[in-house]
Amino acid sequence: MGAESPKAAPLNATVGIIGAGSMGGAIARGLVATGSCSAADVCLCNRTPQKLEAFARDGFSTCADADSLVQRGTDVVILAVKPQVLPEVLDGLAQPLDGRLVVSIAAGVTLDTLESALPGSRIVRVMPNLPIQVLSGASAVAPGSRATTADVRLVCALFGALGCAEVMREDQLDAEGAVIGCAPAFFALVVDALTRRGIEAGLPAQACRSMAEATMLGVARSLEQTGEHPRAYMEKVTSPGGTTAAALRAMESGLVEAFYEGVDDALARTRELAGQ
Numbered sequence: 001m002g003a004e005s006p007k008a009a010p011l012n013a014t015v016g017i018i019g020a021g022s023m024g025g026a027i028a029r030g031l032v033a034t035g036s037c038s039a040a041d042v043c044l045c046n047r048t049p050q051k052l053e054a055f056a057r058d059g060f061s062t063c064a065d066a067d068s069l070v071q072r073g074t075d076v077v078i079l080a081v082k083p084q085v086l087p088e089v090l091d092g093l094a095q096p097l098d099g100r101l102v103v104s105i106a107a108g109v110t111l112d113t114l115e116s117a118l119p120g121s122r123i124v125r126v127m128p129n130l131p132i133q134v135l136s137g138a139s140a141v142a143p144g145s146r147a148t149t150a151d152v153r154l155v156c157a158l159f160g161a162l163g164c165a166e167v168m169r170e171d172q173l174d175a176e177g178a179v180i181g182c183a184p185a186f187f188a189l190v191v192d193a194l195t196r197r198g199i200e201a202g203l204p205a206q207a208c209r210s211m212a213e214a215t216m217l218g219v220a221r222s223l224e225q226t227g228e229h230p231r232a233y234m235e236k237v238t239s240p241g242g243t244t245a246a247a248l249r250a251m252e253s254g255l256v257e258a259f260y261e262g263v264d265d266a267l268a269r270t271r272e273l274a275g276q
Contacts, residue, residue, distance in 0.1 A: 097121045102118055
């Protein structure tokens with residue numbers, strides 16, 4: 001039995017989302033699931049009409065294209081399309097979006113680029129990660145030069161409803177992507193490795209995986225609720241001369257070094273893709 005979605009205070013804001021793919025759709029459904037917005041106050045558009053049908057059935061507003069969505073005059077417009085198609089999407093929208101708050105989740109598209117394409121808009125970049133789909137994501141928020149304090153507050157409230165949202169400088173987003181953006185895969189790898197080793201040691205596959213997942217969730221909840229440092233939490237589990245102490249002695253240096261190298265390689269690849 002799944003846990004109920006955490007409820008947030010209504011934001012009293014209307015939201016337009018250009019792109020109803022995995023991230024755009026997750027943002028829309030998450031805002032409604034948490035009570036931050038009503039379905040009628042969230043409007044989506046997408047190039048593939050079939051993707052909009054399920055949203056329309058669930059009470060969301062839908063539009064055939066970005067032009068029509070922008071004409072709705074929503075309080076915020078979220079650009080949830082792939083970076084390579086963003087220039088085409090923005091073509092012709094500069095005037096309709098004049099004076100509006102625009103949020104981009106397109107990786108690698110800088111604030112300078114966005115502000116040049118939309119010279120009259122107030123721009124905020126957000127880098128969310130995949131767990132926003134289960135309302136447990138992490139989003140870095142970087143305001144542009146024209147964004148107001150109220151704009152940042154609203155964007156943090158929107159994405160904070162989907163997990164947590166932290167304000168950062170744009171120059172910190174690459175590191176955030178390499179650490180937090182990649183982290184869901186890192187954590188999934190840990191669960192997978194523990195499951196595979198548990199099976200080799202004789203545990204039933206499904207039971208081992210379920211227990212590993214429940215344990216990871218429990219540790220995350222404990223650290224979040226208590227504010228305890230991870231090291232202090234580790235000490236609670238580690239008895240002197242015990243099994244956990246022996247395991248950590250064998251694992252820690254290699255595991256920590258692997259995480260360091262993984263983040264470094266992800267950051268290097270990010271800069272390579274950006275042409276830096």
